[in-house]
Amino acid sequence: MAQLFWDDVEVGMEIPPYKKAVTLMELNRYAGANEEFVLIHMDRDYSQKVARLPDVIVMGNLKYAYLSNMMINWIGEEGTLKRLSAQYRGMDIPGPALSTEPTMICEGKVTKKYVQDGDHCIECEVWTETKEGQVTTPGSAIAILPAKS
Amino acid sequence: MTQESLITDEVRAIIGVETVSPPELIEMKAIKDYARAINWPDPPNPLHVDEEYAKKTRFGGIIAPWCFYTTLGRSAPRQRVPLPPPRVGMNGGNDYEYFLPIRPGDMITTTSKTVDIVEREGRAGKLIITTSERKFTNQNGEVVGIARSTGLSQY
Numbered sequence: 001m002a003q004l005f006w007d008d009v010e011v012g013m014e015i016p017p018y019k020k021a022v023t024l025m026e027l028n029r030y031a032g033a034n035e036e037f038v039l040i041h042m043d044r045d046y047s048q049k050v051a052r053l054p055d056v057i058v059m060g061n062l063k064y065a066y067l068s069n070m071m072i073n074w075i076g077e078e079g080t081l082k083r084l085s086a087q088y089r090g091m092d093i094p095g096p097a098l099s100t101e102p103t104m105i106c107e108g109k110v111t112k113k114y115v116q117d118g119d120h121c122i123e124c125e126v127w128t129e130t131k132e133g134q135v136t137t138p139g140s141a142i143a144i145l146p147a148k149s
Numbered sequence: 150m151t152q153e154s155l156i157t158d159e160v161r162a163i164i165g166v167e168t169v170s171p172p173e174l175i176e177m178k179a180i181k182d183y184a185r186a187i188n189w190p191d192p193p194n195p196l197h198v199d200e201e202y203a204k205k206t207r208f209g210g211i212i213a214p215w216c217f218y219t220t221l222g223r224s225a226p227r228q229r230v231p232l233p234p235p236r237v238g239m240n241g242g243n244d245y246e247y248f249l250p251i252r253p254g255d256m257i258t259t260t261s262k263t264v265d266i267v268e269r270e271g272r273a274g275k276l277i278i279t280t281s282e283r284k285f286t287n288q289n290g291e292v293v294g295i296a297r298s299t300g301l302s303q304y
Binding site for chain 1: 179182183185186187188189190194196206207214215216219220223236237239240241242243244245246247273297299
């Protein structure tokens, strides 16, 4: 992918969305890699009967990883992610096994653009949305981009 | 009858107390497994799994995905928070600041502390919101990043 330059970014610009069909396969893979074996991310009976949740829910850390992927894909290898924050306000339910229909859409837009100590910085508002359009994970990001001049 | 707050002086006493983990070896396999998991079913970012590719980048070799911070500091001595076990515990949010990449073979020390504990009366009962901070230092004494996290305990 072509490198993104600070010069080409405008406030209000949208970040290319990052979409994922999140199923129990993605949750289990991540549970293993992150050693995050928590019943509300693994067991539907437990989630519904004991934790009183609608279903198994997607772990916040994995939603964070997807927002991070969106930023990294967009800013490119010469861009540097400086800060990313996300608040887990709503629940995301994984889709059915083998489904390829996205259940989570990561989006964002540029809110600020400035130079600080010689670094060409941008700030963004980022979030994840369910396929019904509900924002479940608002957040923000700061990155340094290469400049043409 | 007014319900008593769960945040006693004993609970409050843990705020600001630092614990330090033993240095933790960052293994190549852990980096690669993590990189695969966060992209699955798409291929992982080669910067985290392909040494030949990574060598040609400005990083000069494989680095861990930035969000790898979620895995760090598990071996830190656990501070016992004197609260009853919640009905359900959830992650409320992550706020990570990145200063330097983490590389395979690094020895990372995690310094953890609880920053704040507050209680809210929610529709479903009491909610305890715990804010904590982990600071990651590599074998050269450089702070590579800081992770602030919010934990939600529902009673």
